[in-house]
Amino acid sequence: xxxxxxxxxxxSEDPLAWMESSASSPLALGRSLMRRYGGSLQVVGYGxxxxxxxxxxxxxxxxxxxxxxxxxxxxxxxxxxxxxxxIYQNRDSTVILAASSRDVVPGLLAASLGWTLVPEVRAVxxxxxxxxxxxxxxxGGWQADLRLGPPLVLLLDCRFFEPxxxxxxxxxxxxxxxxxxxxxxxxxxxxxRVMRPYRRLAVKGASSSARDARTRLGALLQTPxxxxxxxxxxxxxxDEAVRAxxxxxxxxxxx
Amino acid sequence: MNHGRLWAFTxxxxxxxxxxxxxxxxxxxxxxGAKFIDEVTLIMIGAVPPQExxxxxxxxxxxxxxxxxxxxxxxxxxxxxxxxxLADYPLPSVSVFLVDDDWRVAxxxxxxxxxxxxxxxxxxxxxxxxxxxxxxxxxxxxxGVTQAVTTYRPDxxxxxxxxxxxVSTPPRVRRQGDGLxxxxxxxxxxxxxxxxxxxxxxxxxxxxLEDAERVVAGGRGIEGPDGFAILExxxxxxxxxxxxxxVAVDQGWISYAHxxxxxxxxxxxxxxxxxxxxxxxxxxxxxKDCETIVAINRDPKAPIFDVAHLAVVADAREVARQLTxxxxxxxxxxHVMTV
Numbered sequence: 001x002x003x004x005x006x007x008x009x010x011x012s013e014d015p016l017a018w019m020e021s022s023a024s025s026p027l028a029l030g031r032s033l034m035r036r037y038g039g040s041l042q043v044v045g046y047g048x049x050x051x052x053x054x055x056x057x058x059x060x061x062x063x064x065x066x067x068x069x070x071x072x073x074x075x076x077x078x079x080x081x082x083x084x085x086x087i088y089q090n091r092d093s094t095v096i097l098a099a100s101s102r103d104v105v106p107g108l109l110a111a112s113l114g115w116t117l118v119p120e121v122r123a124v125x126x127x128x129x130x131x132x133x134x135x136x137x138x139x140g141g142w143q144a145d146l147r148l149g150p151p152l153v154l155l156l157d158c159r160f161f162e163p164x165x166x167x168x169x170x171x172x173x174x175x176x177x178x179x180x181x182x183x184x185x186x187x188x189x190x191x192x193r194v195m196r197p198y199r200r201l202a203v204k205g206a207s208s209s210a211r212d213a214r215t216r217l218g219a220l221l222q223t224p225x226x227x228x229x230x231x232x233x234x235x236x237x238x239d240e241a242v243r244a245x246x247x248x249x250x251x252x253x254x255x
Numbered sequence: 256m257n258h259g260r261l262w263a264f265t266x267x268x269x270x271x272x273x274x275x276x277x278x279x280x281x282x283x284x285x286x287x288g289a290k291f292i293d294e295v296t297l298i299m300i301g302a303v304p305p306q307e308x309x310x311x312x313x314x315x316x317x318x319x320x321x322x323x324x325x326x327x328x329x330x331x332x333x334x335x336x337x338x339x340x341l342a343d344y345p346l347p348s349v350s351v352f353l354v355d356d357d358w359r360v361a362x363x364x365x366x367x368x369x370x371x372x373x374x375x376x377x378x379x380x381x382x383x384x385x386x387x388x389x390x391x392x393x394x395x396x397x398x399g400v401t402q403a404v405t406t407y408r409p410d411x412x413x414x415x416x417x418x419x420x421x422v423s424t425p426p427r428v429r430r431q432g433d434g435l436x437x438x439x440x441x442x443x444x445x446x447x448x449x450x451x452x453x454x455x456x457x458x459x460x461x462x463x464l465e466d467a468e469r470v471v472a473g474g475r476g477i478e479g480p481d482g483f484a485i486l487e488x489x490x491x492x493x494x495x496x497x498x499x500x501x502v503a504v505d506q507g508w509i510s511y512a513h514x515x516x517x518x519x520x521x522x523x524x525x526x527x528x529x530x531x532x533x534x535x536x537x538x539x540x541x542x543k544d545c546e547t548i549v550a551i552n553r554d555p556k557a558p559i560f561d562v563a564h565l566a567v568v569a570d571a572r573e574v575a576r577q578l579t580x581x582x583x584x585x586x587x588x589x590h591v592m593t594v
Contacts, residue, residue, distance in 0.1 A: 075394060075403055077375060100358050104377045104416065107330075107365025116331030116448055117366075119359050133452075136328060139268045139357075140466040141457025141496075146328055147450040155358065194404045195396065233566045235555070241569040242577045245549060246585070248565045252547055254469070254526050255493070255582070 001039040001126060001150065002091060005030040006098040006106055007054070009047030009068075015054050019166065022158030026097040029124065029161050031061060037126040040065065044087060046080055046105065046186075047071070055181055060174030061166055071186040075193065081108040083186040088113055088151075095132060096153045097124075110153040117153040118146065122160040259348035261292045261384075263316070264367070266360050267301040268326055271468065275299060278353035279316070281419045288384035292349070296320060300337060300363070301327070306437050318436035320344065325444035330362055332445045338370045340442050346371065349390060350414045351382075361416045368414035374407060377416045390415075459490035459497040464515065469526040470545070472498030472515055473508075474538075476531020476552060476571040480508045485575045486530060492582040498522070498542075500532045516541035531571035534559025551575075 005026045010018075018024055027043060034041040042065040043058045058066055069083050088094060088109070098106040100119060110117035123135035127147065134146045137157055166174075234244040249255045263282055265275040279297060289295060294317045299309065303321040310319075322337050350373065352364035361377065368375040376382075376392045380402070383391045388409030395418075396403050407413045464470060471490040473483055483497070490497050498515040499508070515522055517537040527545035532538060534550070534557055542548070543562050550563035551571045560566040567574065 075396070075405065077377065102361070102378050104361060104365045104375060107362035108369055108375065110330070110362075111366040111369035116329045116446070117362055118329045118449075119362060138326075139272065141462040143455040143457075144328060145452040145455070147452055148329065149448050155362070192406045196402055196404060198395070198397075198399050198402050231560065231563050231566050233560070233568070235568040238569055238573045238577050241551070241567045241574050242581050245551075245565065245567060245574070245578060246581055248549065249526075252526075254547065255585075 001033075001037060001130065001132075002042070002094040003030045003034055003039060004042045004044060004088070004091075004094055004096045006096055006109075007043060007045040007058075008099075008101070008103050008105065009045045009054060015057060018054055019057060019164050022161070022163060023099060024164035025158045025161035026099050026156055027058060027061070027063075028164040029156065030097050031063070031164075033124060033126070042087075043067070044069065044084065046084070048074060052181070053175075056174040056177075056179050057164075057166060057171060059179045059181070060170045060177070061164065064180075066180075067182045067184070069184050069186055071188055073188040073191075073193075076188055076191065077103075077105050077108055079186050079188050080105055081112055083184060084109055085112055091151065093130075093150045094152075095124075095150050098153065098155055099158050100155045106153050106155060113151070115151045115153055116148065117155065118148065119155045121154045121156050124154060124156075259292065260294050260296065260345060261289075261349040261351060262296050262298050262347040264298045264300065264350065264352045264360070264363065266327070266357065266363065267299055267303055269302045270304065271466075272302070274355060274357075275304075275353075278355060278419050282351070282353055282417075283316075285381070285420075287382055291384045291386055291388070294318065296344075296347070298322065298341065300324060303439065306439065310435050310437060316435070319438070321437065321439040322442060323439065324442040325446075327359055327363075328451060329446055329449045330359065330366055331448060333442065334363065334366055335370070336445050337442045338367065340440050344438075348412055349384065350412075352414065352416050353419055354416050355419050364414050364416045371412055371414065373412035373414045375414045375416070376405060376407075379415050379417045380420075382415050382417065456494075459487050459495060462496040464496045464498055464513065464520045464522050464524075467496030467522070467524055469493050469495035469528075470498045470515070470522055470524045470542075471495045471528045471530070471575075472500065472513075472532060472542070473503055473530045473571070473575075474500035474532030475502045475506075476533075477503065477508075477575070478531070478572060479506075482531070482572050482575075483509050485572060485579065489528075489575050489579045489582070492579055492586065493526075493528075495526070495528075496524075498527075500535070500538050529559055529563075530575050532559055533557045534562070 030041050041063055043063050044067040045055050046069040055066055055068055071080055120137040121134050122137050125133045127133050132148050136144045234241055265278050267275050297316045297319040300322045303323050352360050354360045378394050379392050380395050381393045390407040390413050392405045394403045471486050473486045497513055499513045501516055503509055504511050504514045517540045521541045524545045527542050527548045529550045548563045549565045550559040551567040551574050555568045
């Protein structure tokens, strides 16, 4: 099994903060899966020009197949996906690990490659038949165990994975060691785009603020509401109370 | 001068999933230049609700296509089959994916834009169809700091991943759908690569309160963390989530994730059972929208009785313990009868 980690690299990211955050957990997971089940591990970082320190640390964690794809326009994901395609084409037994985030690159990549994408992944392992076992979180607190065959893109729910750990010695060595990173600059078609300071869509005026305050105060100043006028009141022993509650729940069709 | 069609996509997991109503309502409330579009169609994918329900809350859409299919454990062959089924309809020039906290909607948008060979605009906080047919999109580069305004030409197909604004009030726009065109199609699950081995039911501790149909909550009257252990057993019997008042959270009896109220979660459960909660206004504000409220408190003058449908004046801990036993006895009786 070949493991590959997709790492979006922010413009001015503090490497230490990155390593200690959940953003580094796909890399930590990839490393542990490779050690446990064998195969190769590749890391593909993409983002703006500056941010090589993170990739130096990736190198220091023992990974030798490191790519750095840079773009001048982070808002255009399509050219980045086109640049990623040659790296993954004809790699049928590959599992790509990426963090669940607002980034659409993993989704576009899976769609372009025709690979299956599994969101909300909470645990990953490999079965005896070389199929990938995944625990997935679902709506309403449910979870599901899935068995899938590669190639795959797994979107990790990073809350459930450990971040990367590097010793201080490894970090220091990373900064002096010669690092070999495959670099590519992604060509981006110029598009009309204007950057502007953040603007709120709806700025509250005096009248809407007052309306908000009224809603909040309403909770404090409320008069007895409709249900209380028709509420059934039970006073008695615990047994009587339990019986009354059960009857009520059955009557309402709740049990 | 109008410019083609717009499709708004939303995902529905199961019959209880009502997030699509909020998504569609927010979309209808937002000014995005609808007058420059010929037709707006809602595309619902997943466990689609009954058609009457859809048409009663269509909020000004022209038509809807309800695509019934298996839940999306994984996005792969089934979604491609859904797209092929949608290709029987005249395809849109603008596709808007109504993205809430569920990443799958955004990923679905990525698959759709690849399939349609359209440009994709992610993290969109607002967009506007201009009179000349171009689409202006505002994306958050750094939330609270910088935004990017991008313009797409009229001849470009665009897929917009629109972040639904987080607003606590229900959508204001509401219109009965008269003369709407509703089409329903069914797409079988063809994700052969994905095998579901088992489903794991959530424990009361894990069940998100916002999604829970039933909530069992405790307050000061539950008298400590051991009281919450009793409530957890009761919640397991009722398949309910576990809630708490601020007092209980402040005492450290349960984590903040379970707090209900103005400074916690606002819930809309079918059943809310309050054990030993007096009912401070801030707490009532978070749970008063529940359909049925059962309150158990020793104090006959507790304000929570003002909003309750069944008011029980008794010791909350004792009632919770006895009720759990009674429910278990009832469950085993039913099991014996079934066997």
